Amino acid sequence: MVDIEGRINGCWIPKVDFYYLRPMIKEFIRKYGDKYPEGFLDDRKLFLKVGSYLAKMEYFQIYHYLDFMGEEDDIYYGYYKELKKHFDIDCNILDVASGYIPAFGDIVAKHQIHLPNAKGTIAVCDPVLIFDESKNANMKLIKDKFHPGYDLSSYDLITGIMPCTVTRDIITAACEQDKDFFIGLCTCTPKDYYSIDDKTYMDENIEFARKICSRFDRKLDLCDLDAKYNINSPVIYSKKR
Numbered sequence: 001m002v003d004i005e006g007r008i009n010g011c012w013i014p015k016v017d018f019y020y021l022r023p024m025i026k027e028f029i030r031k032y033g034d035k036y037p038e039g040f041l042d043d044r045k046l047f048l049k050v051g052s053y054l055a056k057m058e059y060f061q062i063y064h065y066l067d068f069m070g071e072e073d074d075i076y077y078g079y080y081k082e083l084k085k086h087f088d089i090d091c092n093i094l095d096v097a098s099g100y101i102p103a104f105g106d107i108v109a110k111h112q113i114h115l116p117n118a119k120g121t122i123a124v125c126d127p128v129l130i131f132d133e134s135k136n137a138n139m140k141l142i143k144d145k146f147h148p149g150y151d152l153s154s155y156d157l158i159t160g161i162m163p164c165t166v167t168r169d170i171i172t173a174a175c176e177q178d179k180d181f182f183i184g185l186c187t188c189t190p191k192d193y194y195s196i197d198d199k200t201y202m203d204e205n206i207e208f209a210r211k212i213c214s215r216f217d218r219k220l221d222l223c224d225l226d227a228k229y230n231i232n233s234p235v236i237y238s239k240k241r
């Protein structure tokens with residue numbers, strides 16, 4: 001199906017000339033390939049998924065870094081728009097499980113800095129971050145593992161975009177330390193997961209969030225990203241008491 005702007009559903013059109021895409025991907029792999037598990041980055045696969053919303057998140061991080069996507073087409077901008085609808089971003093944010101390349105953090109940092117009297121910062125936390133220094137003055141890189149007892153005292157809002165196995169740790173830490181949270185859930189299922197009543201792991205994560213929020217007398221809300229990004233999992237968010 002084609003939308004009113006002529007876009008094919010589930011697709012985005014790269015803003016970089018087709019001719020340069022593969023050489024740019026190859027150059028990225030030459031520079032940073034050794035920061036990923038062996039064989040994880042394949043220039044042919046990365047090239048073939050350009051323009052599709054069905055690529056893996058690690059690929060989107062690279063397309064974001066190489067500036068292939070117009071802002072509106074960028075999945076991470078989709079999450080940013082949703083975040084901005086529900087929270088004031090002029091605060092100190094911790095983005096957990098930010099990925100090899102903190103694409104969401106990058107978008108948030110760039111928008112925070114353009115706010116009038118900007119004072120907001122974002123720290124991104126993931127043990128696999130490939131860079132040592134941030135290119136945004138208000139963004140800090142933390143190459144570390146998050147855990148439920150992680151000290152959140154210097155943050156106001158905790159975010160996580162498809163944080164897989166750390167989803168529950170973020171919810172627990174945010175509720176126990178009375179912080180706002182915003183999590184774009186993923187549909188990933190742990191290897192040993194088994195459900196007796198056909199519930200998905202994502203449904204169980206929502207239930208988990210509901211229970212903890214209610215224990216701390218907090219409201220849990222759900223929202224969806226713009227349908228064009230083809231994300232089949234909601235965002236859950238909750239504000240501190």
Ligand SMILES: C[S@@+](CC[C@H](N)C(=O)[O-])C[C@H]1O[C@@H](n2cnc3c(N)ncnc32)[C@H](O)[C@@H]1O
Nearest residue numbers: 057097098099100125126128145146161162166
């Ligand atoms: C599906 S990726 C999502 C990455 C990124 N948020 C994105 O949307 O592109 C999940 C990430 O969780 C990270 N991760 C797993 N356990 C973690 C932990 N304990 N603390 C921080 N990050 C963790 C992984 O390294 C991986 O980068």
